Amino acid sequence: MVMRAGGFAAALALDIVIGDPQWLPHPVRAVGAAVNACDRVARDLAIREHPVAGRIAGIFTTVAVVGATYRVAESLLRRAGKSRAVLESILAASTLAWRNLIDEVRSVEAALESGDLVRARRQLARIVGRDTNELNETEIARAVIETLAESLCDGVVAPLCYLALGEAPLALAYKAINTLDSMIGHIEPPYRAFGWFAARLDDAANVIPARASALAIIAAARCTFGNAAQSRRVCRRDAGAHRSPNAGWPEAAISGALGVRLGGLNSYDGTLVHAPSIGTEFRAPRATDLPRARQIVSLAAALLAMTILALLAVRDALR
16 A cells, blocks of 8 residues: 555645645544543543553553544545545645644744744744743754754654555554654653553654654755764764654754754753753854754755655556
8 A cells, every 4th residue: 555656746745835724624633632532531540640550541542543543544545436536635745744844933933033032932832842931042943953853753754654655544643653642652740651652652653764864864964054974973973862762863963964052951841851962062053043954954854755756656657
């Protein structure tokens, strides 16, 4: 069930042109509602934090939500008849966040350029999980660059890979995994047990996409004004320092490409969490680094997308 090049290209085009309008129903919102419902049940039964019962409930929730997402998408496509190609392009585009990511980052950039820190913090809160109310310009710039790197993997590269391998149902199943991880896959209470399996599954699903994202950033740095050799060096040295087994790869790659230091203290719901520094020898990020970071990430996404599209086109031609 490998996706055809035409459908893949159509999904890319839809995401680039339309993005993710708020008025358009989105499958991830349905996934989020399902996760919230399961979370409420686990909370009401007082099992979320139990080391055994919490993990069992989390495994059941994760398998049920991911499995249901795949089966519903597959069923919709099977019943679509002549409209299958159109429906698949729409569903496939819904798994991508390329246009939306760039638009949100531009909004933060514009607020910083105008000196409006309050608006910049408010815009940043739309794309990060950390507390933003007290962030200064440097911390906002760091958060944007880290989010660009992580979202390149989660919102672009991984969905593209799973689209190519298993069409819209597999890519939507990946988005369900990613949504579960963002909602309950935390090491902090009350999700340490309940979100354990979701976090581990997300780690496994992103092993290859994260490393592909880092390679794409290095290649994009070579094509722009970034430092490709430095990006490769920092990636090799610092990728493993991140507490996530995957997020460190694209973050280290963009740290080296831009020559900026990432990591440090972040606040989540009032709790301070220290992230190991990446690119310790570099300066702190500035607002002026954001356009270049956005350009590198956009080019990296384009390089990966065009590579996969070319491979699918060759395969279609040989069939």
